[in-house]
Amino acid sequence: MDTNLVAKVEQRIIEQKLIDSGDVVVIAVSGGSDSVALLHVLFTLSRRYGWKLVVAHVNHRFRGAESDEEANFVVALAARLELPCEIGDIDVPAYIEETSMNGQAAAREKRYAFLHEVADKHQAQCIAFAHHADDQAETVMMRLLRGTGPSGLVGMPERRLEKKVELIRPFLRIYKSELVQYCAEHEIAYCQDSSNALRKYFRNQVRLDVLPMLKQYNEQFSESLNRLTELMCEEDDYLEKETLQVFKRIVTKCHEMYRLERASFTELHVALQRRLIKLILNCLCLGMDRLDFTKVESIRELILKQRASNHVLEVDEQLYIVREYEAVHFQSFAPSLRPYQYQVELSASEMSLPEADIKLVYSLIYSASTLASVHSLTAMDVYLDLDQLELPLSIRSRKPGDRLEPHGLNGSKKVKDMFIDAKMPLSRREVIPLLVDASGQVLWIVGFRRSKHALVGPDTKHVLHMKLMLK
Missing domain, CATH: 3.30.465.60 (Uridine Diphospho-n-acetylenolpyruvylglucosamine Reductase; domain 3)
Incomplete structure (x- = not known):
């Protein structure tokens, strides 16, 4: 069985050009059966291809004494094989508390950062991981359950370039049972990670519950996922x-x-x-x-x-x-749209504003009976005393320094600050129209707020009514 496993891995490495002759390879060794088997297989092939192997292990401090024992085990294993060994002692729980990251995501981030440091120190071309075919099936199932597109069904790649170093997974077509049997036949010791039995981790739930349940309907379900x-x-x-x-x-x-x-x-x-x-x-x-x-x-x-x-x-x-x-x-930056300004022609009844994707309709009211009832309860339209306006009126985009004296409030406020207080998106602030008179006085922030100027009152004789229409 051992010869078959070594031969299968060797053939895959050659076919996919995962490792070249003479390469320096950092091997991520957790101490479990998968990574220990990977170390032994690559060590067996290393003399034939002139590879220089470096053992790397990360103590995440998740499991106290158990984590320390695994680190000591990996150090001893590397020593027996006469290979250089790098141990990363990282307080991941403290990092999680500091960043509020997901536990597994935080551990992965710190682990990969350490492995890249080791690769850089030894000028390695590759970092080898022991992910196998069962891991691949679990990954695809997790993505299916969370929701994914076609690219998510690709799973983990056999090789991926990251920071000028190839991340390789020579075991992706090998199943866990073969690795356990390889270790048993060679009497290779390895560590048991107690956290693999904890169902608080999503991957463990998939491994322990979801896949076994689905295999009741298809005994080769993991193989089917890997073919997909x-x-x-x-x-x-x-x-x-x-x-x-x-x-x-x-x-x-x-x-x-x-x-x-x-x-x-x-x-x-x-x-x-x-x-x-x-x-x-x-x-x-x-x-x-x-x-x-x-x-x-x-x-x-x-x-x-x-x-x-x-x-x-x-x-x-x-x-x-x-x-x-x-x-x-x-x-990736907020658009700085061209400023715009249009004169309001009172002889017309509407105007389009392509920049804001809206239309304004307006009319003049002269009827005394109608004047008594004009008012607006929303910012979608405005009634103005025409005789108090300094003509011509204009519709334009916001300018630096624009201020509005809001109806119902004392004093004035910068239009920019009003937008910020309302948490208006930056892109919208640049296009929302302002109605101004000939002096530059802001009368209405269209669809947002009117000023206290030109209010319709008992003595008003002529009213300009403007209404916002969304296209």
């Missing part, structure tokens, strides 16, 4: 290459933003549309774990929507999608 992963890996690789070609063809970089033409995007298959959006966001160095399906769809729908006006979608504080007619910009 292999198929999705190949299809995902093909689609990624197609997406990259589309990116090169229709996307351009301009002033720290990425631009595409709507017409080119609409011609793409929906699968490529979604992947292209994610690829662009990756180019902006935005973490994709922040973007769920709903957000990606909101971006896609903005691009596809039939409209010939400007629009800004603030996905979050680090991502803005700016639609300017047929051009679409992806950027």
Whole structure:
């Protein structure tokens, strides 16, 4: 059995070019059966290929004396094999308390950081992990339960470049039972991690409860999941290459933003549309774990929507999608839209504001019977004493220093501060219209607040009524 296992791993390393002759390889050894088996297999092959092995272990301090015993075990094992050994003693519980991170995520972050330090110290080309086929099946099931797209079904990659070092997993096609049997046949000692039996961890719940239950319906369920992963890996690789070609063809970089033409995007298959959006966001160095399906769809729908006006979608504080007619910009900073100003022609009855994607309708009221009842209970419209206005009126975007004297309050306040107090998105602040008179006096922040000027009263003879209409 041992010969078969070593031969299978050797063949996979050669086929996938996981390790080259003469490479320095850091092996992550926890002390459990999987990592100890990996160390023995790579040690067996190392003389043939001239590999230089370095043992690395992280004591996370999760399990007190048990964690210390595992660290001592790994040190002794490396000494018997006459291999250099690096021990990372990290107080992960303290780090969790400091950062409020998830326990397993915090441990992973610290573990990978230490392994990269070891790789850098020894000028290693690879870091080898003992993740196996059962781990892969668990990972895919966890993603299915939490919700995932096709890329999530790819599972853990056999190799991945990170910080100029290859992260490799030579055991991804080997099942746990083979590793345990390998250790038994060679009388190789290893440690038992008591936390593997704790159901407070999601992975343990999947391993101990979910997969055994599903195997009642299909004894080869883990194998089926891994076959799905292999198929999705190949299809995902093909689609990624197609997406990259589309990116090169229709996307351009301009002033720290990425631009595409709507017409080119609409011609793409929906699968490529979604992947292209994610690829662009990756180019902006935005973490994709922040973007769920709903957000990606909101971006896609903005691009596809039939409209010939400007629009800004603030996905979050680090991502803005700016639609300017047929051009679409992806950027990680708030858009600085061009200032706009339009004169209100009282002879007309409406005006469109493409920058804000709204329309204003207005009318003059001269009837004495109507004047007695005009008022507005919302910010969606405003009634103004026309005779108190300094004409002409204008609708424009906000300018630095703009102030409003709010109706019902004493004094004045900066328009900018009013927006901040209302927690108005930055992108919206730049487009919301202001109604001003010829002197620059702000009369109405459209859809938000009116001023105390030109109020309609008992002596009012002529009224200007303006109403906000959403397109």
